[in-house]
Amino acid sequence: MELLSSLLSSLRTLETGTLDQDYNMVRSQTSVLNRDPSLTTEAGALKENIKKNRYKDILPYDQSRVVLSLLTSDSDSDYINASFIKGASSDCRYIASQGPLGSTLIDFWRMIWENNVKVIVMASREIEMGKKKCECYWSPVHQPASFGPFTVCSQEETRPDEDMVVRVLTVSYQQNSRSLTQYQFLSWPDHDVPYEAAGVLDLLERVRESQGAHTSPLLVHCSAGCGRTGVICALDYIHDLLVTKQINTDFSIMQIVLNIRRQRPSAVQTKEQYRFIFTAAACMLERVLRSAGGQRKPEQRTTRPAASSSKRLSQQSAMNDTYAVVNKPKQPLPPAADPAHSVVATPGFSRELPSSHHYDNDASGAVAPVYSVVRPRAKPHSLPLSATPLYDGEYHLSPGKEAKGKKERISSLSLPGDDEYEDFSSSSRDITGLDSPGGIGFNCRIQKPRGPRDPPAEWSRLER
Template identity: 65%
Template sequence: MELLPSLLSTLKSADPDSLDQEYSTVRSRTIALKKDLGLTSEDGALKENIKKNRYKDILPYDQSRVVLSPLTSDSDSDYINASFIKGASADNKYIAAQAPLSSTVTDFWRLIWQNNIKVIVMACREVEMGKKKCECYWSAPQQSIAFGPFTVYSQGETRPNEDLVIRNLTVTFQQDSRSLVQYQFLSWPDHDVPYEASGVLDLLERARTSQGARTSPLLIHCSAGCGRTGVICALDYIHDLLVTGQITADFSIMKIVLELRLQRPSAVQTKEQYQFVFTAVACLFQRVLRSASRPAYSNLPEGKKEERKKNTSSSDRLSLQTNMSDTYAVVNKSRHSQPPTTSPAYSVVNKPRSGSSSSNRTLPLSHHYDNDGPGSSAAPVYSTVKPRAKPLSQQHSATPIYDTATPANHRPGEGPIASKDNGEYQLLPADLPPPTDDDYEDVTCSAPGTASLCSPGGIGFNCRVQKPRGPRDPPAEWSRLER
């Protein structure tokens, strides 16, 4: 515990440019160690197994892959795109898996049943950017669905916040039933990072509570089972180091990520995700230090608990904005096919901190993958846009900075994302000043029981003129008779 303040200071002072260089070192060392250790992916590349991979270049290592047992018949294949990952205090603490395909849903449930999985963390949506990212392997609430010999019943689902869906499932196989819980995190764009770290840390707290003292692995998957999945594994691994007292002076996130990548290919897949690990770990250390200096949470009154939650979330958000120079969010993918060396494939919105420059500028970012072949283009696939800072009066009602499943043909008027001008989409200004108290004047009728133009539902504008109380006598000249 005494090391945490100094480690936290180091994490906060980490420079984004140095982290980019560090991530490049991780990638190069992964390639060298993979060769030295003789890590292979031959089973996943077999002709009968290649169609079971969602992405042909993300194959599990033979040395750490999950081998399925023949549950349903002797002809069952033993292959699934999933890997065992060691924990801080136990072997096979996690299973990192790709999201199931329509042809591998039964195999996915074979994996769950064989390893007695009790908790699933799903870090993706079923559809993202108009593409199918995960086959639905659960049923609608209060309904059952069969996947081969497995029958899955959904007891119900809850949404404690806009980021999370919790599903309680029961799976039955050969008259035997088991219960498990699935946590689906909705606010994590593919190849990108969430806006704030608190949502991911809260997700892991819930998952650990559901897991309890069980020794069965925690099943974690996104679409490919490497980028977002690797980040979650790294954060939970570091949490275990904390609670088991294994944090030492030579604590290194780079070493942890490198170790994960030798068990699951491309774990923590992008430099933005690598930076997010540092930010989230800093938030985690802050939480631990706060809890150590305050009374036990369970002994606090309910009002104090809510205040503690709000302060924690605010602090996590502040830490993320302070330590990361860029927060990215996928908004739209261009419909037109552009050469990778001349045009970004995605547009990305950067939510600035208060007081940031009001000028807009675009910075090219390089986006690398472990599976880039030799000589492949290192062209930027993201661009950043920095809008004007919002006034302080509007910061408490910030709108989401990304759309996790916005199709490429988003039309104007469907949402506040963009307006169309000459065929191009541009960001709408979100920093309009609030109306002042002098814009309108409220006047209340003095006579009780009479209607007013200022009353709810009235259509008047100048409320200084009140409605006459009764009919008036006509002018005298109106009553003169014409002769």
């Protein structure tokens, strides 16, 4: 217990600058991994598998990828964008997967069935900030849905609190049926962190209770299967170290993250997510020490009363495409005149972009969410012509299109993790207006004159 107390004290005293330096070290070590000839991504880069990847630059390592051997049709292949991750006490403790695409739903259920998955952790919503992040791979309650040869039925759907949905699913394949449980965490914005650690730790406690003595891997996914997924795997790994009493003086969260990144590319994607692991680990140690000292007492959590399941979920599904969740931050925002802040209107919602990124649905305050008013689509010229990247390293501003015959360049702001990595469809090209006159991304059609006008005098001059 003295070691745990000392470790807790060191976690509490770590400064933000130190953690940022540690994360920069993680990124530099990852650059070395990317040049390691023993780690390859050849399967995910094959022509027939390209469309099975939600993001172009997130491909599983061949050495740790999930290989599908269950064949349900002649067109089935062995590829899915998912990776095995070792745990503290077992070799295949986790499956870190991208959220399934419409074209990979059957592959997703092939993976679940073949690996006898009992518990799924979904760390995303189906739609976030107007973007599809994951296809729905389950069914409404008591309404079976078919995914190829698999029939899935939701037996029960509950909301233990505002942050979580629990679904008990039954999947049938060739006259055999199995039951599994899905935990969906709703309060985790993409590329960001929850506003408190207790909610995630409570989720993981429920997950471990459902997993019980089953030795099958825990399936964890978000959208890309990297950022939020990596954080969950890291926190559960630390918990296993505590339970199996493998914590010693050389305990290092940085090494845990690096080990996970050797098995799943880009796991734990941002500095904020890296810092969150330290915060949650400290909270976890506090719980263990209180429990060992016979002073088990729940943390003071800011909870919101959960609405009835059917009513709340229907409201959410109706608002997902139209509204963005806005929460009041813990501290007041600087005035609008502050040059470090600018208001950017994006299709379907508006949000404020501070110098460091925050999402509309970032639950950074302790108040109930308020749904923002829909604002009109922003014109491209309302965006800044130059901007600094909102994210580090793995996210960049996508270059704009050059106008023919002109030297200037129009830069467009691209939110990382969305269009920048996904394949563009013809509809998306139409929306951006790349085919409009001038080719600079907006309509520059010349207006008709409002009324008749006389031709110039020189047109009617008689030639002599």
